[in-house]
Amino acid sequence: MYATREQWVPVYMRNTFFGQLSGNGGGLNSFFDGFVTASTTMQMIVKQYEKALASWNEEELKADHETTNTTPSLKTPSPMERQAANLYTKRIFMKFQEELVETLANPATKVDDSGDVVRYRVAKFGEDHRGHTVSFCSFENKATCSCQMFEFSGIICRHVLAVFRAKNVLTLPSHYILKRWTRDARTGGAILEEECGSEIPNGTPESSTSKYNNLRQEAIKYVEEGAKSIHVYKVAMNALQEAAKKISAVNSGLPSGTPSTNGSGQDLLPAIGESESASQSVVSFSYYRTLAIEVHCYF
Incomplete structure (x- = not known):
């Protein structure tokens, strides 16, 4: 099992997308929580599955309703935060906002500037030993972080955001916005280009x-x-x-x-x-x- 740890241990699979938003996961345990116990029979599991699915759909509808009918509170004057508030669902925006606010305590320090790719060291004040390395390509406007949070969950990390802040990247590039995390995830169309640039949608009827x-x-x-x-x-x-x-x-x-x-x-x-x-x-x-x-x- 140790020899194949990269195939089943999450810490070795950070470069694989799982869409996981929390550290403790949950998965099936979370889905069946309150519906299935150790004494539940196979026959009852089928019935309880239907109830769990109905409950899941109900919670999803509530979350959709809240996303549609509430306006997120902004914590910074950042155009990127305003852009994210218009694009993301409420839950995803709160995760993004948490990462964005943390950039204030995680400065980016340039460590290598050779060629098209610039490397930065990003660490919290007083915790340099726990820092991460971010490689930024200004030509493609792309950055990769050693924490691999974006590759794993689809949410951009505070370390990359800190580098964007240092490089004066004011809005999220389109390749960092996964459609599955947006308000339009259920629609068939692609994310509008203007929604990913410096122009924020104004909510006109034509949109x-x-x-x-x-x-x-x-x-x-x-x-x-x-x-x-x-x-x-x-x-x-x-x-x-x-x-x-x-x-x-x-x-x-x-x-x-x-x-x-x-x-x-x-x-x-x-x-x-x-x-x-x-x-x-x-x-x-x-x-x-x-x-x-x-x-x-x-x-």
């Missing part, structure tokens, strides 16, 4: 980001109202079906009143059967809530 956020905000309000009772739920689902048909017709170039199906003669969304109990409908709404947002925002 794809603005239109997406407006649709998502309205969709979340819609599904929250629809979950209040079984009667409102059925009305909401019928309205959602009609809206989905109209959107599909517009995308297909058909008149808005033309019925639209999925190719098998069925409506885009299944109707709620009369025999379905109220309790089953309300429980299943966790799934349809996610589906509703996807239908509204996708088109």
Whole structure:
């Protein structure tokens, strides 16, 4: 096992992307926390998995709603922080903000200036023995750090940010912004170039980001109202079906009143059967809530 440690020990895999945001990980243990115990049978695990998945989706919707409807507090006058606040989800922005603020206590000292690549030593005051080496290429506007935090988690580290500060790089280069961590992660389009440069999006109606956020905000309000009772739920689902048909017709170039199906003669969304109990409908709404947002925002 020791001979193959680079294949299974995380500390030897810092150059491999895991998208891990916390030091303690969590993984499946975090996903099943509160749903599975040592005495849970295999049969119960299947049922508990469905509950865990519904809970996970619920938390994701809450996080999306909070990201869309709240404005992060800025701690510095940095254009880079303002840019990140417009691009990242709330959780990712807070991680980035923490790294950015730490640059104030982690100065970058140039140690080698030969050729196109400049090397810096970045360490916290009084802790030089725990410093890291950052190599910066001004031609490509790229930097690599010995801590390999960006390669491992996709969040740029305080050491690289300290070098950017020393080199007067005011905004994040586009290659340091992973789409998976942005507000637009669910959309199919690429990150707009102006969002990665010195120009910060102003949220005009013509902006794809603005239109997406407006649709998502309205969709979340819609599904929250629809979950209040079984009667409102059925009305909401019928309205959602009609809206989905109209959107599909517009995308297909058909008149808005033309019925639209999925190719098998069925409506885009299944109707709620009369025999379905109220309790089953309300429980299943966790799934349809996610589906509703996807239908509204996708088109």
